[in-house]
C-alpha cells in the first residue's frame with residue numbers, strides 16, 4: 001500500500017486514526033474533530049475540522065472528500081462544496097464543509113464520522129494547441145444527444 005504523510009493536529013485523533021473499514025473499502029472515514037456538538041440547521045453549512053492534515057506529495061495522486069451515504073441519504077448531511085479536492089501539495093488542515101441540505105436540524109457529535117476521503121490517481125496534462133481535432137465518434141454531441149433509452 002502507498003504511504004502518505006499524516007499529521008495528527010488534535011491528540012484525540014490518536015485513538016481514531018483513519019483506516020479502511022473493510023479490506024475492500026475505498027474510503028477512509030473522516031471525523032468531526034470538534035469540542036462540542038454542532039447543530040446544523042436546515043440549509044446551514046459549517047466548516048468542520050478533522051484534526052488531521054495529509055501531504056500526498058506526489059502530483060500523480062490527489063484525494064477527494066465525499067459524503068457518507070447514510071448521512072447524506074437519511075439526514076441530508078452532504079458537502080457544501082459537493083466534493084472536496086485535496087491537492088497533492090496541500091499541507092493544511094483537512095476540513096469538511098458540512099451542509100445540511102435536508103429539512104430537519106442535525107446534531108453533529110464530537111468525533112462522529114462525517115465524510116470520507118478517497119485517494120485517487122491523477123494524470124496532469126499539458127496542452128497541445130490545435131485548430132481542428134481529429135474526428136471522433138461523438139464529435140460535438142453531448143447533453144443527451146444519444147437519447148434517454
Ligand SMILES: O=c1ccn([C@H]2C[C@H](O)[C@@H](COP(=O)(O)OP(=O)(O)OP(=O)(O)O)O2)c(=O)[nH]1
Pocket residue numbers: 065081083084085086087088090093094095096097
Ligand atoms: O473539502 C475540502 C476542499 C479543499 N480542502 C483544502 C485542500 C485543497 O488542496 C485546498 C484548496 O482547495 P480548492 O483548490 O478546491 O479550493 P479553492 O477555493 O480553489 O482554494 P485555493 O485558492 O486555495 O486553491 O483546500 C479541504 O481541506 N477540504
Ligand SMILES: [Mg+2]
Pocket residue numbers: none
Ligand atoms: Mg484551487
